[in-house]
Amino acid sequence: MELLTRAANILDTSEYEVLRRAYQAWHGHTAPESLLQQAFAHSLRDDELPPWARTYIKQVVHHFEAEYQRRRYLRRLRWLILAGPRRARRHRRGHHWPA
Numbered sequence: 001m002e003l004l005t006r007a008a009n010i011l012d013t014s015e016y017e018v019l020r021r022a023y024q025a026w027h028g029h030t031a032p033e034s035l036l037q038q039a040f041a042h043s044l045r046d047d048e049l050p051p052w053a054r055t056y057i058k059q060v061v062h063h064f065e066a067e068y069q070r071r072r073y074l075r076r077l078r079w080l081i082l083a084g085p086r087r088a089r090r091h092r093r094g095h096h097w098p099a
Helices: 002-011 015-027 033-048 049-094
Strands: none
Touching: 002 015, 002 049, 015 033, 015 049
């Protein structure tokens, strides 16, 4: 359920909607409401997700984290370029990177 909640926060939607999108991505058509309700109840009760939901959610989280890391790297690179060689040398000697 924790992973489902994280994906819902990333997509800025509800956990139920994440399951709906996951089913659509996996099967190529909309899910019957009864199946979504059953999958959602099962995930709440047993903290288990169907394979189609688990795969979709892992992709969402992975893509979000990859984009976050890319932006963080670019921010550091821009800082080094703008800081100049003297300031960059000082930071190579053990000083902290800017956040």
